[in-house]
Structure formats: C-alpha cells, structure tokens
Amino acid sequence: MTAQPVASSRRDELLAIAAELFATKGFKNTTVRDIADSAGILSGSLYHHFDSKESMVDEILSTFQDELFGKYSEILAGSADPRAKLEAVVRVSFEAIDQHRNEVAIFQNEADYLGTFDRFAYLADRNQQSRDVWMTLLNEGVSSGALRKDLDIELVYRFIRDTVWVAVRWYRPGAKLSHHDIADQYLTILLDGITS
Amino acid sequence: MTAQPVASSRRDELLAIAAELFATKGFKNTTVRDIADSAGILSGSLYHHFDSKESMVDEILSTFQDELFGKYSEILAGSADPRAKLEAVVRVSFEAIDQHRNEVAIFQNEADYLGTFDRFAYLADRNQQSRDVWMTLLNEGVSSGALRKDLDIELVYRFIRDTVWVAVRWYRPGAKLSHHDIADQYLTILLDGITS
DNA sequence: TAGCCTACCAAGCAAGTGTTTGGTTTGTTA
DNA sequence: TAACAAACCAAACACTTGCTTGGTAGGCTA
Incomplete structure (x- = not known):
C-alpha cells in the first residue's frame, strides 16, 4: 500500500508520507518501517534523507x-x-x-x-x-x-x-x-x- | 519516585497509577516498567493483577x-x-x-x-x-x-x-x-x- | 567513457518492549 | 502451627524498535 502525495522532491514526498502517518496513528505508534512501507522502500533507506x-x-x-x-x-x-x-x-x-x-x-x-x-x-x-x-x-x-x-x-x-x-x-x-x-x-x- | 493514590485495593491503586501515566505521557509512551517503577514494584509483578x-x-x-x-x-x-x-x-x-x-x-x-x-x-x-x-x-x-x-x-x-x-x-x-x-x-x- | 551523485537495498545490531515462569515473602485463617 | 493466598521478586524470552554499515543501480555530466 504505497501513497504518492504531491511533493517537489523525494525528500518532501517522504515527509508528507510521514506526516500522514504521524497524524493518523500518532508519532510513537508510527514506526520507521511503517513510513518506509508506505513509501515503497526499506526502513534503512529513510536515513539517506533524514538523521532520525x-x-x-x-x-x-x-x-x-x-x-x-x-x-x-x-x-x-x-x-x-x-x-x-x-x-x-x-x-x-x-x-x-x-x-x-x-x-x-x-x-x-x-x-x-x-x-x-x-x-x-x-x-x-x-x-x-x-x-x-x-x-x-x-x-x-x-x-x-x-x-x-x-x-x-x-x-x-x-x-x-x-x-x-x-x-x-x-x-x-x-x-x-x-x-x-x-x-x-x-x-x-x-x-x-x-x-x- | 513512587506515587500513592487513594484506592481501596492494591489493584485499584495500580490502575490509578497507570491512569496517571497514560494521561500524562500517552499509552504507547508509557511502559509497564514505568508503571511498576511508580508503584515501587517490578514490571513482572503487574501481571499478577492484570492480563496485559x-x-x-x-x-x-x-x-x-x-x-x-x-x-x-x-x-x-x-x-x-x-x-x-x-x-x-x-x-x-x-x-x-x-x-x-x-x-x-x-x-x-x-x-x-x-x-x-x-x-x-x-x-x-x-x-x-x-x-x-x-x-x-x-x-x-x-x-x-x-x-x-x-x-x-x-x-x-x-x-x-x-x-x-x-x-x-x-x-x-x-x-x-x-x-x-x-x-x-x-x-x-x-x-x-x-x-x- | 569515466567519474560522480542520488536513491536505494541487504543485513544486521543494540536497546527497549510486553510478557512468562518458578520461586519467595508476608499476613491471615483454620 | 500448618495451610493457604495475595503480593511480589529475579531472571529470562521473543519480539520490535530506531538506526548503522557497506555495497549497488541508474542517471547525469565533463
């Protein structure tokens, strides 16, 4: 189940996906694997774009x-x-x-x-x-x-x-x-x- | 740092402690060890009173x-x-x-x-x-x-x-x-x- | 075509998580 | 004083968590 929000860069795209999940499930209830899944990548790959x-x-x-x-x-x-x-x-x-x-x-x-x-x-x-x-x-x-x-x-x-x-x-x-x-x-x- | 809410039974006491933590930090942000610490017992001991x-x-x-x-x-x-x-x-x-x-x-x-x-x-x-x-x-x-x-x-x-x-x-x-x-x-x- | 950069994978680690198990203390009751 | 139950301890287990590391695919540019 991959989401595709409108965003200029891949980075903004990932932020939008994360925001959606944080808002819906809560920050603590959202794992980096959840975010990565929604983006169609592996969790470790998020760390190419963000520190944490x-x-x-x-x-x-x-x-x-x-x-x-x-x-x-x-x-x-x-x-x-x-x-x-x-x-x-x-x-x-x-x-x-x-x-x-x-x-x-x-x-x-x-x-x-x-x-x-x-x-x-x-x-x-x-x-x-x-x-x-x-x-x-x-x-x-x-x-x-x-x-x-x-x-x-x-x-x-x-x-x-x-x-x-x-x-x-x-x-x-x-x-x-x-x-x-x-x-x-x-x-x-x-x-x-x-x-x- | 142990709390001592007024409660009839030990069970109610533990529930009150948990409620305080859940309300303050959030359910997911509160660990069973947090609850046990506030009650002055070990985390495993909670399972004598509650299923989960x-x-x-x-x-x-x-x-x-x-x-x-x-x-x-x-x-x-x-x-x-x-x-x-x-x-x-x-x-x-x-x-x-x-x-x-x-x-x-x-x-x-x-x-x-x-x-x-x-x-x-x-x-x-x-x-x-x-x-x-x-x-x-x-x-x-x-x-x-x-x-x-x-x-x-x-x-x-x-x-x-x-x-x-x-x-x-x-x-x-x-x-x-x-x-x-x-x-x-x-x-x-x-x-x-x-x-x- | 060589070099480089962005985006990603594959695999794993260390810490933290909820929960389980067998045993111990303490007070109460028969 | 023996039996019992409530409350708890000590130690561990299986799993999840955020994050790290070394490497790779593919496009762009000099």
Missing part, C-alpha cells in the same frame, strides 16, 4: 509553525479594528486546518509530550507567542467596548484556541461545509451565542 | 464510560426542558473533568487510535451514543424555539462536544476557577456569545 525519526517530526512541525506565525504577524501588524483582527485570526486558523491537516493534528496530539524534550522547546515558545496574539486582541476588544467585560479573558482565550484547533479532529476537506463556512458559523456562535 | 497492559486501559476507560453514561441517561430521562437538560449535560461533563481528569484525558488522546482495534470497538459505540444525546437535545431546543434555527446542528454538536472535553488539557482542580465557574462561563459564551 525525531528530525522528521521536527521538520514537519517547525516548517508549519513558521508559516502560520508569519500570517499571524501580518494580521496583528495590520490596521483593522480588534474585532476584525480576531475574526481574521480565526479564519487563518481554519484555513490552516484545511491546508495543513496533518501538521495541525500532529501539533495538537504530540506537542505536549514532545515539548518535554530540549529539542522541541520551541513548541512551548510558539505556544506562548500564540497566547500573546489572542490575549492582546481580546484585551483590546474589551477595552474598546466591543466585547463584554464580565467574562474571564484567560478562559475565553483557552476556549477560542481549543475550539478552533480541535476541529482538526473531524474536519475533512471537500465535505459539505467548507472551512470558510465553518469559520462563519464558529464566529457566529462565539460572538452571538446559540440562543434565539 | 492493554487490559489496564480497557478497564480504566470502560469503568469511566459506564459511570458517565449512567449520568447522561438520568438527565435525559428527567422532566426538565431542553435548555435545562443541555445545561445539565454540560455541567456533568465538566464535573467529570474535575473528578476523573486522567480518564477523560486518556479517552480524548487515545480513543481514536485504540478504536481501530476490535477490543475497543465499544469506544465507537459510546461515541455514537454520546452524539445521540447531544443531537436529541439540540434538535429539541430548536423545535421548542429556545435555540436559533440558522445554525448547522451537526456543527454546533461538534463544537460543544469538543470545547467541553478539550478543557481537560488545561483544567487543574484547585485552580482559581472551579469546574462550576468554568461551566457557568462556558454556558454563557455558548448561549449568548462574547460580544457586549
């Missing part, structure tokens, strides 16, 4: 994170009002789920554990950076009067963060609702609630 | 699920209106996170993968059962006019389910906000939104 299994996740996660936080920065640097920026961050996140499903899933499932190793300390940094993005926007929203003042901001932050990213567990591209639709409905619930 | 490492998670998960779904059934069988029942299910769920943090975490992190094995087929059944609970309440809510009609019910269900359970990732008993507080704020956001 760990360096594969490393590259998958860091590449994705760099791209994502680049987009966050652009939004924050823009001139839109707090609420619009908040909406934009939500939409960019759902877009990431749509375009980088495996990477998001790996991050969601493995970051906590991998973060305990020195090599993946940057995951915690990015996490903090992400928190800063959201907290800044939420505090600005409350200050400007756009958001209600009776809620615990820290709690709202966690609520938004988790709800957005956990969607990767069920979202599949090409389904009835596009990631744009989902972002719309999610923002509606978040901003106005589900009561009539 | 798998049967440990099995027992942890099934016991927890039986208890949880018992509570769900009670609520559904009650005479409260849809909105009150919906609130009750949310509160019971946050209570479960408070009282059975490890079990919830294990379920959240491992159910998808474990569910691919015959032995854990009941996890998928419970999942379907849980969906029925929520969808019934949401549909009743829309019918009765309590909830808005312009949202995709299936989507609302997933959002609620995910946001409630994902709280296990950051919630710690004894923190500033109790699980009652969190349920309150969560229901406020869900029902009325965060805008002022």
Whole structure:
C-alpha cells in the first residue's frame, strides 16, 4: 500500500508520507518501517534523507509553525479594528486546518509530550507567542467596548484556541461545509451565542 | 519516585497509577516498567493483577464510560426542558473533568487510535451514543424555539462536544476557577456569545 | 567513457518492549 | 502451627524498535 502525495522532491514526498502517518496513528505508534512501507522502500533507506525519526517530526512541525506565525504577524501588524483582527485570526486558523491537516493534528496530539524534550522547546515558545496574539486582541476588544467585560479573558482565550484547533479532529476537506463556512458559523456562535 | 493514590485495593491503586501515566505521557509512551517503577514494584509483578497492559486501559476507560453514561441517561430521562437538560449535560461533563481528569484525558488522546482495534470497538459505540444525546437535545431546543434555527446542528454538536472535553488539557482542580465557574462561563459564551 | 551523485537495498545490531515462569515473602485463617 | 493466598521478586524470552554499515543501480555530466 504505497501513497504518492504531491511533493517537489523525494525528500518532501517522504515527509508528507510521514506526516500522514504521524497524524493518523500518532508519532510513537508510527514506526520507521511503517513510513518506509508506505513509501515503497526499506526502513534503512529513510536515513539517506533524514538523521532520525525525531528530525522528521521536527521538520514537519517547525516548517508549519513558521508559516502560520508569519500570517499571524501580518494580521496583528495590520490596521483593522480588534474585532476584525480576531475574526481574521480565526479564519487563518481554519484555513490552516484545511491546508495543513496533518501538521495541525500532529501539533495538537504530540506537542505536549514532545515539548518535554530540549529539542522541541520551541513548541512551548510558539505556544506562548500564540497566547500573546489572542490575549492582546481580546484585551483590546474589551477595552474598546466591543466585547463584554464580565467574562474571564484567560478562559475565553483557552476556549477560542481549543475550539478552533480541535476541529482538526473531524474536519475533512471537500465535505459539505467548507472551512470558510465553518469559520462563519464558529464566529457566529462565539460572538452571538446559540440562543434565539 | 513512587506515587500513592487513594484506592481501596492494591489493584485499584495500580490502575490509578497507570491512569496517571497514560494521561500524562500517552499509552504507547508509557511502559509497564514505568508503571511498576511508580508503584515501587517490578514490571513482572503487574501481571499478577492484570492480563496485559492493554487490559489496564480497557478497564480504566470502560469503568469511566459506564459511570458517565449512567449520568447522561438520568438527565435525559428527567422532566426538565431542553435548555435545562443541555445545561445539565454540560455541567456533568465538566464535573467529570474535575473528578476523573486522567480518564477523560486518556479517552480524548487515545480513543481514536485504540478504536481501530476490535477490543475497543465499544469506544465507537459510546461515541455514537454520546452524539445521540447531544443531537436529541439540540434538535429539541430548536423545535421548542429556545435555540436559533440558522445554525448547522451537526456543527454546533461538534463544537460543544469538543470545547467541553478539550478543557481537560488545561483544567487543574484547585485552580482559581472551579469546574462550576468554568461551566457557568462556558454556558454563557455558548448561549449568548462574547460580544457586549 | 569515466567519474560522480542520488536513491536505494541487504543485513544486521543494540536497546527497549510486553510478557512468562518458578520461586519467595508476608499476613491471615483454620 | 500448618495451610493457604495475595503480593511480589529475579531472571529470562521473543519480539520490535530506531538506526548503522557497506555495497549497488541508474542517471547525469565533463
């Protein structure tokens, strides 16, 4: 059973195969032999392209994170009002789920554990950076009067963060609702609630 | 480094130790030697109490699920209106996170993968059962006019389910906000939104 | 056509894994 | 005090794991 994802180089191809397996089965549950099998080669041959299994996740996660936080920065640097920026961050996140499903899933499932190793300390940094993005926007929203003042901001932050990213567990591209639709409905619930 | 959770029998004690490790490090990342070390015994001695490492998670998960779904059934069988029942299910769920943090975490992190094995087929059944609970309440809510009609019910269900359970990732008993507080704020956001 | 590079194979190793087996300790009960 | 069971030890086994090593096939280039 060999997979053939679209990728420029053989190296990228193997990374895509690994990402798919890591996302589906988990990092620890995926063996280098699993990856090699899916690629139609022997496990030892992977080491012509990569130093270790760990360096594969490393590259998958860091590449994705760099791209994502680049987009966050652009939004924050823009001139839109707090609420619009908040909406934009939500939409960019759902877009990431749509375009980088495996990477998001790996991050969601493995970051906590991998973060305990020195090599993946940057995951915690990015996490903090992400928190800063959201907290800044939420505090600005409350200050400007756009958001209600009776809620615990820290709690709202966690609520938004988790709800957005956990969607990767069920979202599949090409389904009835596009990631744009989902972002719309999610923002509606978040901003106005589900009561009539 | 030995742990000493409160438990009636040695068997329950060992299960609690295993649950803590499974929740923190993941099932696959936890070795039987890890469990034995935490309990202050040798790995082989675990097999006096359990058939296998798998049967440990099995027992942890099934016991927890039986208890949880018992509570769900009670609520559904009650005479409260849809909105009150919906609130009750949310509160019971946050209570479960408070009282059975490890079990919830294990379920959240491992159910998808474990569910691919015959032995854990009941996890998928419970999942379907849980969906029925929520969808019934949401549909009743829309019918009765309590909830808005312009949202995709299936989507609302997933959002609620995910946001409630994902709280296990950051919630710690004894923190500033109790699980009652969190349920309150969560229901406020869900029902009325965060805008002022 | 000689040299070189990319991608891979074939075979294996050392460490770690879940599990088994036979025996020992300790407390309780008849 | 003899018998018994629960809890555990000590040592090992078979297997899986990530990774290494030396070599090879085939295409490209000078």
